[in-house]
Amino acid sequence: DTAVSQTPKYLVTQMGNDKSIKCEQNLGHDTMYWYKQDSKKFLKIMFSYNNKELIINETVPNRFSPKSPDKAHLNLHINSLELGDSAVYFCASTQGGARNEQFFGPGTRLTVL
Amino acid sequence: GQNIDQPTEMTATEGAIVQINCTYQTSGFNGLFWYQQHAGEAPTFLSYNVLDGLEEKGRFSSFLSRSKGYSYLLLKELQMKDSASYLCAVYSGGYQKVTFGTGTKLQVIP
Numbered sequence A: 001d002t003a004v005s006q007t008p009k010y011l012v013t014q015m016g017n018d019k020s021i022k023c024e025q026n027l028g029h030d031t032m033y034w035y036k037q038d039s040k041k042f043l044k045i046m047f048s049y050n051n052k053e054l055i056i057n058e059t060v061p062n063r064f065s066p067k068s069p070d071k072a073h074l075n076l077h078i079n080s081l082e083l084g085d086s087a088v089y090f091c092a093s094t095q096g097g098a099r100n101e102q103f104f105g106p107g108t109r110l111t112v113l
Numbered sequence B: 001g002q003n004i005d006q007p008t009e010m011t012a013t014e015g016a017i018v019q020i021n022c023t024y025q026t027s028g029f030n031g032l033f034w035y036q037q038h039a040g041e042a043p044t045f046l047s048y049n050v051l052d053g054l055e056e057k058g059r060f061s062s063f064l065s066r067s068k069g070y071s072y073l074l075l076k077e078l079q080m081k082d083s084a085s086y087l088c089a090v091y092s093g094g095y096q097k098v099t100f101g102t103g104t105k106l107q108v109i110p
Helices: none
Strands: A005-006 A012-013 A017-024 A030-039 A043-050 A053-057 A065-068 A075-079 A089-093 A109-111 B001-004 B009-013 B018-024 B029-037 B042-050 B052-057 B060-065 B070-075 B084-092 B098-100 B103-108
Touching: A005 A089, A012 A017, A017 A030, A017 A089, A017 A109, A030 A075, A030 B001, A043 A075, A043 B098, A053 A065, A065 B084, A075 A089, B001 B084, B018 B029, B018 B084, B018 B103, B029 B060, B029 B070, B042 B052, B042 B060, B042 B070, B070 B084
Parallel strands: A012 A109, B009 B103
Antiparallel strands: A005 A017, A017 A075, A030 A043, A030 A089, A043 A053, A065 A075, A089 A109, B001 B018, B018 B070, B029 B042, B029 B084, B052 B060, B060 B070, B084 B098, B084 B103
């Protein structure tokens, strides 16, 4: 049973395109996150949702728009993709807040050409 | 703001002990996590320290000193499969946010 799943695993696209990454967790957790991990392996938080409500937005460009249709899903839509968006994007979930262990999805490797 | 420092890379021998240090500066400290990340994979949870002292979990132990803003991860009886990046992460403030350090890439050699 997959705990946190992401699709797609790989995404190669041209500059200027719009793309979406989907995340689902079947752990019953109430908090979900999106992280960006760049080529230097620095894992940086982008967004956090708690019970479908946005609670963290780390000064991410407006081109990035998260959506949480329910507490088991957190999707990430990116408009007008730029070269600097190339990275691995990880979704994660936790129950009861950031004091608890986070479970990460397998990651989506985005390459913008 | 927050500042989390870890060595970039370390090398250790199979069967040996290695200590990976993490120093942090933050306000409203709540706790410190260690995660392991193998190349091409997702981070996985190792430990969470809230109080000062050493917590042992099998071959891995984690230490925290809140007054010094310092933590370390101790790996004993190193195995080749321990080659990975080790991420120190701080939970602070009232928000549901954990800030990660840049990670320490550990290479275990025969």
